Amino acid sequence: MSASELQPVIGLEIHAQLATESKIFCGCANSYGQPPNSVTCPVCLGLPGALPVLNEAAVRLAAQVIVAFGGMVAERSAFARKNYFYPDLPKGYQITQYDRPLGTGGEVAYVDEDGDWRCCRLQRVHLEEDAGKLLHDATHKTKVDYNRCGAPLAEIVTEPELASPQAAASVVRSIRQALRYLDVCEGDMEKGQLRCDANISIRRPDGTLSANRTEVKNLNSFKAIERALQREMERQRGLVAAGETVEQATLYYDERSGEVGTMRTKEQAPDYRYFPEPDIPELVVDERWLWEVTQDLPLLPRDRERQMSRLFGIRDYDCRVLCAERVLANYAERVMERARDSQAAANWLSNVLLAEVEIGRGELDPIGIPPDYIAHLVDAVTAGEVSNAGARQVLAEMLSASRSGRRVESPERVIDRLRLAVIDSEEELLRVVETVIEAHPEQVALYRRGKAALFTFFVGQVMAATKGRADVQLTRRLLEQRLNEEEK
Numbered sequence: 001m002s003a004s005e006l007q008p009v010i011g012l013e014i015h016a017q018l019a020t021e022s023k024i025f026c027g028c029a030n031s032y033g034q035p036p037n038s039v040t041c042p043v044c045l046g047l048p049g050a051l052p053v054l055n056e057a058a059v060r061l062a063a064q065v066i067v068a069f070g071g072m073v074a075e076r077s078a079f080a081r082k083n084y085f086y087p088d089l090p091k092g093y094q095i096t097q098y099d100r101p102l103g104t105g106g107e108v109a110y111v112d113e114d115g116d117w118r119c120c121r122l123q124r125v126h127l128e129e130d131a132g133k134l135l136h137d138a139t140h141k142t143k144v145d146y147n148r149c150g151a152p153l154a155e156i157v158t159e160p161e162l163a164s165p166q167a168a169a170s171v172v173r174s175i176r177q178a179l180r181y182l183d184v185c186e187g188d189m190e191k192g193q194l195r196c197d198a199n200i201s202i203r204r205p206d207g208t209l210s211a212n213r214t215e216v217k218n219l220n221s222f223k224a225i226e227r228a229l230q231r232e233m234e235r236q237r238g239l240v241a242a243g244e245t246v247e248q249a250t251l252y253y254d255e256r257s258g259e260v261g262t263m264r265t266k267e268q269a270p271d272y273r274y275f276p277e278p279d280i281p282e283l284v285v286d287e288r289w290l291w292e293v294t295q296d297l298p299l300l301p302r303d304r305e306r307q308m309s310r311l312f313g314i315r316d317y318d319c320r321v322l323c324a325e326r327v328l329a330n331y332a333e334r335v336m337e338r339a340r341d342s343q344a345a346a347n348w349l350s351n352v353l354l355a356e357v358e359i360g361r362g363e364l365d366p367i368g369i370p371p372d373y374i375a376h377l378v379d380a381v382t383a384g385e386v387s388n389a390g391a392r393q394v395l396a397e398m399l400s401a402s403r404s405g406r407r408v409e410s411p412e413r414v415i416d417r418l419r420l421a422v423i424d425s426e427e428e429l430l431r432v433v434e435t436v437i438e439a440h441p442e443q444v445a446l447y448r449r450g451k452a453a454l455f456t457f458f459v460g461q462v463m464a465a466t467k468g469r470a471d472v473q474l475t476r477r478l479l480e481q482r483l484n485e486e487e488k
Contacts, residue, residue, distance in 0.1 A: 004237075005204075005205045006202045006203065006204060006205075006236075006237045006240055006241060007163060007202070007203045008162075008163060008164065008165070008200055008201070008202060008203070008229070008233045008236075009160050009161070009162075009163070009200070009201050009202070009203050009209060009213075010160065010162040010163070010164075010165070010167070010168045010198060010199065010200050010229060011123075011157070011158050011159060011160030011161070011162070011198075011199045011200075012156075012157070012158045012162070012168060012171060012172065012196055012197070012198055012199075013155060013156070013157050013158075013196070013197040013198075013199070014155070014156040014157075014158075014172060014175055014194065014195075014196050015130075015153050015154075015155050015194070015195045015196070015197070016065075016153065016154045016155075016156065016175075016179055016184070016185040016187070016193070016194050017030075017130065017151050017152065017153055017185060017186075017192070017193040017194070018030075018057075018058050018061045018062065018152040018153065018154055018184055018185060019061065019183065019184055019185055019186055020055055020057040020058050020061065020152050021057070022055060022057075023044055023055065023129070023149075023150035023151055023152060024054070024055050024058045024095075024127065024128075024129050024150055024151070024152035024153075025043055025044070025052030025053060025054060025055065025095065025129060025150055025280075026041050026043035026044050026052065026053070026150055027041070028040060028041050028043075028044055028150065030151055030152065032191050032193070034147055036135070036143070036145040036146075036147065037145055037146050037147060038147065039147045040146050040147065040149065043150065044090075044129075044146070044149040044150030045090050045091075045146060045149065046090045046091030046092070051279050052095060052277075052279055052280055054079075054280060054283065055152060058127060058152035059102070059127065059283065059285075060293045061152075061154070061182075061184040061185075062102055062103070062125060062126075062127050062154045062184075063102070063103070063285065063290060063293060063294060064182055064184055064293060064294055064297060065103075065125055065154055065156070065179065065182060065184055066102065066103030066106065066125045067290075067294040067297060068178065068182055068294075068297050068300055069106035069107065069108055069122055069125075069156075069178070069300075070105070070106040070107055071103045071104060071105040071106030071122060071125060072103060072104050072105050072106075073102060073103050073285055073290055074100065074101065074102055074103065074104070074285065075284065075285055075287075076100070076282055076283065076284055076285075077097060077100045077101060077102045077126075077282070077283045077285075078097065078099075078100040078276060078277070078282050078283065079095055079096065079097055079127075079276075079277040079280045079283070080095075080096060080097065080098040080099070080274045080275060080276055080277055081093040081094070081095060081096075081274065081275055081276075081277050082094045082095075082096050082098070082128075082272045082274055083272055083273045083274075084271075084272055086131070087132075087134060087142070087144050088131045088132035088133060088134055088144055088146075088149075089131045089132070089149075090132070090146060090149060094128060094129060094131065095128065095129050095277055095280070096126065096127070096128030096129070096155075097126035097127055097128060098274045099274075101124045101125065101126035102125060102126055102127055102283070102285075103124060103125035103126070104123070104124050104125075105121075105122060105123075106121075106122040106125070107119045107120060107121045107122055108120050108122060108158075108171060108174050108175055108178065109174060109300070109301075109302040110167065110170040110171045110173070110174040111170055111174070112166075112167055112170065113164065113166045113167070117302065118167070120158050120159070120161065120162060120167075120171050121158065121159040121161065122156060122157065122158055122159070123157045123158060123159050124157045125154055125155065125156050125157070126154070126155050126157075127152065127153070127154060127155075128153050128155055129149070129150045129151065129152065129153065130148050130149065130150065130151040130152075130153050131148065131149060132144055132145055132146040132147070132148050132149045133145045133147070133148050133192070148192070154184075154185075156175060158171065160199060160201075165225070165226045165227075165228075165229035165230045165233060166226060168198060168225055168226070168229055169222045169223075169225045169226040172194075172196050172222060172225055173222055174301070176189075176194055177301050177324065177325075178300045178301060179194070180325065180326070181298055181299075181300055181301060181304075181325075181326045182297065182298065182300075183326075189220045189221050189222075190220065190221075192220065194220075195218055195219065195220050196218075196219045196220075196225055197215055197216065197217050197218065197219070198215065198216045198219060198225060198228070198229055199213050199214070199215045200213060200214060200215075200216070200229055200232055200233060200236065201213035201214075201236070201246070202233075202236045202237060202240050202246070204240070210236065210240050210246050212245070212246045212247060212248035213246070213248065214232060214236070214246065214247075214248065214249050214250070214251050215249075215250050215251065216228045216229065216232060216251045216252070216253055216260060217250055217251065217252060217263065218252070219253060221255075224253055224255055227253070227255075227258060228251075228253035228260055231253075231258065231259065231260050232251065232260050235260070249262050249263070249264065250262070250263045250264050251263060298326055301323050301324070304323045304326075304329050305319040305320055305323045306319075308322065308323060308329065308332075308333065311333070311336075312333075312336045312342040312343075312346070313342060313343070314336070314342055314343050314346040315343070315346070317350075318343075318346040318347070318349075318350050321350045321354070322346060322349060322350060324359070325359045327359060328354075328359045331367060331371060332345075332346070332349050334371035335349060335371045335374045335375050335378070336375075337371075337375075338371060338372055338375035338376075339374075339375040339378050339379060340379050340382060341378070341379075341382050344378055344381070344382050345374070345375060345378045348374070348377075348378045348381070348391075349374070352391075352392065352395065353367070353374065353395070356395065356396070356399055357399070367399075367402070368399070368402030368403065368408065369398050369399065369402055369408055370408070373398060373408065373410055373411055376410065376411050376412065377391055377394055377395065377411040378391075380411060380412075380415065384422055384424070384471060385415075385421060385422055386415055386420055386421060386422055387420075387422060387468045387469065387472075389468040390415070390420035390421075390422070390468060390469065391411075393418060393420060394411050394414045394415060394418070394420065397409075397414050397418070398411070398414065419469075420469065421469065422469055422470070422471050423466055423469045423470050423471060424471040424474060426474065426478070429462070429466075429470055429471065429474055429475060429478055430478055430482075432462055432465050432466060432470065433462060433475070433478045433479055433482055434482065435465070436458060436461045436462055436465060437458070437479075437482060437483070439461075440457075440458075440461070443457060443458070444483065447483060448483070455476075455479065455480075455483075458479050458483075459472070459475055459476060459479065462475050462479070463475070
């Protein structure tokens with residue numbers, strides 16, 4: 001049995017920090033970047049006598065995630081204590097949901113290695129609190145920052161059905177994008193707002209799984225997910241092909257070396273000694289409340305792409321780019337509604353505007369330029385009233401005004417003020433053509449002796465003389481006429 005015949009089976013556990021103002025069981029601010037241990041209280045530190053109180057906002061955001069992915073919100077769910085000892089867990093246990101999660105089922109759409117859409121089924125979505133953070137310094141000392149303790153997490157668990165590290169990374173990418181669309185999680189993986197644990201085992205050619213699986217913990221980038229699973233897949237393939245046993249274990253991934261290593265032998269559920277959380281009553285979700293908090297959910301990216309393609313008839317690639325963020329999709333649709341040529345507008349948005357503007361989650365006006373203005377600018381390019389180079393100057397001028405707080409002028413006014421309109425006067429362009437020809441007698445002679453490639457040189461000279469404003473088609477026609485006339 002060769003190693004290449006052994007296929008991976010991957011399941012994911014994605015931990016998404018919910019964008020609530022306060023933590024899940026106390027009133028401490030749910031914020032990032034504060035001085036270590038400055039955002040804590042007796043509840044999140046687990047001091048004796050402190051009692052947790054469930055944050056309704058966390059339940060609301062988690063319910064929106066479940067419904068958006070097509071899952072079922074349980075009418076009754078419950079919290080439990082997951083017991084383990086680690087320096088970043090001050091209580092010695094984590095409050096989480098175990099056998100009675102808030103949500104079950106659903107699926108997430110993702111793009112596979114061939115660029116095709118696939119679906120990965122979800123097993124469950126449950127609520128839990130985050131642990132603290134260990135800080136390792138250059139002196140080999142470890143400090144603990146408890147600020148993150150009690151931050152609300154939605155843990156999204158997929159079915160173990162992904163068949164490649166690339167697919168796993170794509171699923172996490174799609175989940176992150178969807179969470180940002182829903183405005184429930186900022187999804188900044190560098191800040192730990194989205195983390196992934198990946199379970200992997202090996203399937204033999206006869207369909208049976210290897211005896212054990214491993215779990216790679218705390219992967220905080222798409223690249224890390226793919227590389228860690230690739231390395232672990234290769235390691236397990238080698239062991240199984242050689243007839244050896246894969247030891248069930250929890251692993252870490254070292255991004256600097258690209259290696260996976262063992263943290264500890266893998267715990268089973270009994271090792272965590274789960275038992276019902278005695279200080280939090282059963283969570284009962286009212287049907288009317290659920291309807292109220294989920295009735296206005298936005299379309300997720302895949303459905304938004306389909307809608308954009310249907311409404312505007314633009315290419316799939318542009319739909320994917322423009323639907324990357326909800327605020328961008330909203331802006332793009334307003335531009336395309338107003339532009340004469342939707343595909344031309346999509347091209348400009350994808351290739352020009354996005355090169356100048358960074359679009360983030362939840363920004364109401366990330367560009368600062370009215371959509372009408374971008375539509376008018378695209379129309380001017382399409383109609384030949386301004387060159388692409390001139391239009392980029394107009395965009396730079398409008399963005400500069402927006403960023404400095406000045407009033408943004410319409411593209412028509414900017415074109416007029418900067419004298420960027422295309423020169424389409426035959427009389428005016430002919431004078432430029434004749435000046436160029438007179439200034440380059442050697443090139444003219446070579447061109448007339450058959451070096452036709454020099455024609456591009458003359459076009460470039462005319463464009464340089466007019467600062468890119470010359471009408472290209474008219475320029476080419478006048479050059480051909482003038483050069484041929486002299487040749488007779």
